Amino acid sequence: xxxxxxxxxxxxxxxxxxxxxxxxxxxxxxxxxxxxxxxxxxxxxxxxxxxxxxxxxxxxxxxxxxxxxxxxxxxxxxxxxxxxxxxxxxxxxxxxxxxxxxxxxxxxxxxxxxxxxxxxxxxxxxxxxxxxxxxxxxxxxxxxxxxxxxxxxxxxxxxxxxxxxxxxxxxxxxxxxxxxxxxxxxxxxxxxxxxxxxxxxxxxxxxxxxxx
Amino acid sequence: xxxxxxxxxxxxxxxxxxxxxxxxxxxxxxxxxxxxxxxxxxxxxxxxxxxxxxxxxxxxxxxxxxxxxxxxxxxxxxxxxxxxxxxxxxxxxxxxxxxxxxxxxxxxxxxxxxxxxxxxxxxxxxxxxxxxxxxxxxxxxxxxxxxxxxxxxxxxxxxxxxxxxxxxxxxxxxxxxxxxxxxxxxxxxxxxxxxxxxxxxxxxxxxxxxxx
Numbered sequence: 001x002x003x004x005x006x007x008x009x010x011x012x013x014x015x016x017x018x019x020x021x022x023x024x025x026x027x028x029x030x031x032x033x034x035x036x037x038x039x040x041x042x043x044x045x046x047x048x049x050x051x052x053x054x055x056x057x058x059x060x061x062x063x064x065x066x067x068x069x070x071x072x073x074x075x076x077x078x079x080x081x082x083x084x085x086x087x088x089x090x091x092x093x094x095x096x097x098x099x100x101x102x103x104x105x106x107x108x109x110x111x112x113x114x115x116x117x118x119x120x121x122x123x124x125x126x127x128x129x130x131x132x133x134x135x136x137x138x139x140x141x142x143x144x145x146x147x148x149x150x151x152x153x154x155x156x157x158x159x160x161x162x163x164x165x166x167x168x169x170x171x172x173x174x175x176x177x178x179x180x181x182x183x184x185x186x187x188x189x190x191x192x193x194x195x196x197x198x199x200x201x202x203x204x205x206x207x208x209x210x211x212x
Numbered sequence: 213x214x215x216x217x218x219x220x221x222x223x224x225x226x227x228x229x230x231x232x233x234x235x236x237x238x239x240x241x242x243x244x245x246x247x248x249x250x251x252x253x254x255x256x257x258x259x260x261x262x263x264x265x266x267x268x269x270x271x272x273x274x275x276x277x278x279x280x281x282x283x284x285x286x287x288x289x290x291x292x293x294x295x296x297x298x299x300x301x302x303x304x305x306x307x308x309x310x311x312x313x314x315x316x317x318x319x320x321x322x323x324x325x326x327x328x329x330x331x332x333x334x335x336x337x338x339x340x341x342x343x344x345x346x347x348x349x350x351x352x353x354x355x356x357x358x359x360x361x362x363x364x365x366x367x368x369x370x371x372x373x374x375x376x377x378x379x380x381x382x383x384x385x386x387x388x389x390x391x392x393x394x395x396x397x398x399x400x401x402x403x404x405x406x407x408x409x410x411x412x413x414x415x416x417x418x419x420x421x422x423x424x
Contacts, residue, residue: 008220008366012359013253029422037416041225042358045375047411053420061423072332099412108409120284124376131343138347139375139397142354146254147224150362154220163257163351164336175421185351197320199259200311204249208265209387210241211273 001031004156011153016198018158021079021190027157029055032082035155035189039148042140046121047099050092050137051144052181054174057082068169069186073162080188081157085174086145087181088137093125134182141184148187158192161185213243215250216368223365228410230370233291233402239369241267244294247367247401251360256352258333259311262304263353264393266386268295280381281398285374292400293369297386298357299393300349305337346394353396360399370404373397 005011036053056065062077069077104114152159163185171178248265268277274289281289316326364371375397383390
């Protein structure tokens with residue numbers, strides 16, 4: 001139920017994708033909730049927290065999920081103890097006024113700061129098109145997903161993120177409204193039943209430009 | 213130059229966005245490179261690693277960057293010791309054949325697995341439209357950005373991710389080709405010169421659905 005590996009370097013650098021999990025391992029929903037809560041310390045654009053989590057841990061829910069998942073991702077769906085599907089919320093700006101009012105009421109920011117936040121960000125989102133809102137929610141969802149992968153390891157599990165799905169089917173398949181939510185990624189969590197492949201990375205020199 | 217805080221819980225849960233950094237603090241480019249290398253242990257869709265990093269740490273480069281940055285993000289641009297702008301690479305699939313050939317040559321996967329990877333993923337990307345490639349690169353860039361925020365803290369710095377930019381101007385402003393790269397986020401890094409605001413999070417209960 002708690003963090004059993006608090007070694008940052010180990011949690012991060014020894015994280016590899018696992019696609020075959022040990023059968024019969026149950027993860028309590030209270031622990032799933034705790035892991036999600038820890039992961040949501042991730043930042044998000046304008047603190048909009050444009051993320052939503054659907055937990056799939058029953059045979060029925062897995063079968064419904066698989067209707068929208070590409071076949072090559074079946075192993076990590078079939079064998080995971082739990083799957084957390086992360087969706088992006090394109091309407092998160094509609095509730096963010098409440099959130100910032102709370103920050104203000106707690107005395108953490110001034111009235112002027114509150115108004116400047118509302119005047120800076122709110123029109124941006126209210127006038128944004130679906131494409132912008134989708135990108136923004138994808139960014140938030142991916143950030144929280146990254147933390148969730150690390151949190152899973154810190155809790156003594158291994159995980160696998162997957163995004164190969166039918167983009168039109170996946171949101172209804174997890175019971176959400178496709179007018180509001182967009183697909184980000186699934187995260188399969190469990191105890192590993194295979195040796196992970198440490199997939200190689202490009203030489204970092206070819207990925208960095210230093211500006212004069 | 214190294215990790216000075218290896219406490220996973222502290223690194224993650226005490227990370228807050230800092231927008232005012234101590235002036236006069238230099239971060240060696242070798243350390244910037246080391247931090248990026250550590251962060252690129254992040255997973256990416258099909259291991260395409262659709263990310264690219266531009267390091268901005270001179271007055272000239274900052275001035276050029278600011279031409280494309282929204283005014284409310286000026287403080288963390290002006291005062292950061294270094295800024296790492298993360299762009300998404302929409303053409304990463306064009307080089308991924310080489311990468312997987314290396315995994316195969318190292319004996320880590322079979323010829324059949326190699327061919328199945330090529331046959332599964334390659335057509336998906338080669339036939340994908342710009343919108344799909346942009347979303348995919350945004351997802352990868354956000355994942356590596358999340359790790360970079362944590363790595364910065366582990367190295368004893370604080371950071372701030374920002375995405376408020378002119379989407380048309382930002383890629384040329386950091387010297388990249390807008391036909392290939394898409395904006396993801398800037399990350400300002402330095403020593404904090406302000407008390408961070410611990411911005412509140414929604415109650416996790418309202419963010420989770422458990423499927424039957």
